[in-house]
Amino acid sequence: MISETDVMQIIVYAGNAKSLAMNAIKEAKSGEISGAKKMLEESKSNLKIAHQYHTDILQTFANNPEEVANMFLTHAQDHMMAAITATDFAKEFIDLHEAMQEMRILIKQNA
Template identity: 45%
Template sequence: MDYQEVVFGIIVNSGDAKSYAMEAIKKAKEGKIEEAKSSLEKSSEFLGKSHDIQTKLIQEEANGNGQDLTLLMAHAQDHFMNALTVRDLAKEFIDLYETLEVIKVQVKKCVQ
């Protein structure tokens, strides 16, 4: 696999990770907490794939087989870091919406 294909692997997997993280937020907002957690797991799986690719590139560079930094690689790293951030925020949103669901149940009990 050539360098550009490897870099595109980071972009594609990071994009999928971000999409699943956004889906997790949407599901949590709808009160579908378990589905949200499932989407978050999928996000983490795709981030793991991106991280594995990145690690291999770093190891290659450490072994003296580095590549020149290209705009494409900078773009890939940007996608990766954004996906990490969105995934981390999605976890916080899920926790928040889960807490809100518990509070809603408690309020309903008090009102009855």
């Protein structure tokens, strides 16, 4: 049987991952690339934990065809997908802000 506690862990860790990813974007935007990268790694770490809980639940379904899914699990999966998307975008934004910062430095050096 699928534990509501396990489902809640997906929501908690995915929520943490999404928040960290969004904060990483803000850090990068303010020029704190190193801090942004650390937050992104922490985001990925939280996402990995959420994904492990999700995998365990999927294995429960695979081993028990009679197991019933519910809206709470669907909600948790939605949180996880949003966190994955936020983390993917955060990496791209951090890379973009880092490149812009490097360009600003080069422009100042050549001025």
